[in-house]
Amino acid sequence: MLMEKYLQHQQELHHVFIDFKKALDRIWHEALWSTMRKYNINSNLMSVIENFYNKATSAVFCNNNIGDWFRSTVGVRQGCLLSPTLFNIFLERIMTDALEDHCGTVSIGGRPIINLRLADDINGLAGNECERASLVEQLDKASSNFGMEINAEKTKIMTNSKESSKKEIKVNGQILESVTKLKYLGSIISDEG
Template sequence: MYVNCELPDVQAGFRKGRGTRDQIDKIHSIIKKAREFQKNICLCFIDYAKNFDCVDHNKVWKILKEMRIPDHLTCLLRNSYTGQEATVRTGHGTTDWFQIGKGVHQGCILSPCSFNLNSEYIMRNAGLEVAQVGIKIAGRNISNLRYADDTTLMAESEEELKSLLMKVKEESEKLA
């Protein structure tokens, strides 16, 4: 509930009643409308490599606080990650135990929520949610569509698209 309040409609990943087909249909409709009104459209498809493995726990706590997720829920999540250790077994033996400070729990129902908030934080800080950039549809600017770690940036010119991409890249690197 708290997470869905913070996420815009452009993020469909891990949300009830939404799927990849919905996002593909939206992109298809946007392209069709752009052609119909003889508008330019430039798209950039981003797929964050191993993003679920790279989420920094300390940055997640900061993001949850900034996104106004209640402290007691953040504390519960933080407690599930505190003190994690791992060892790796190879053909030559087993490594020493080491602390895990990155990555979300595989299979945990809260991991997609954490991930979506991480993604939303990047887009907000890149200014994509408030900027008058992207493709104008029904009086609303849409600069991106997302499904989990797949993001599609949209603009009416190559220059604008490059600017969007650089902003997203810069904010993404801060969380890496």
């Protein structure tokens, strides 16, 4: 729908569909606790969550043998109901840091919109190629600062602009694939609306 509106008004719209490598497995606990404090999350709740993670130990079971027990300082628990919320808190910090100085030119109802997110499905929005390249660069830098890595193989770019130079964007030395159609949150998004 957004692409259709921008096509109707003959305005450029550039998408960056971001994918992080092993997103839930790479969350640093200390950075997560720091982020929760920064966002003034209730200290009693934080204490419960920190204890839940800091006191947990794991071991590898292989060939009927249990290896040494160890404590993990990274990643959130797979299948835990709390994990998506913890991930969203962590991702909010990354996005806030990445987009702190980024002035977006895409708007919905007069309100600037730089990205659309649902859990780890991120759609970065830009009004031109330079803005899109800057968005990717800033997000890559901020995510690296927090131990996250953009998956260049699964991250895609799209534009409705026919005059666009199709400028290459690289992440970790790999060119991001430009697509004309993509399934995002169960819907097909096309460069033609």
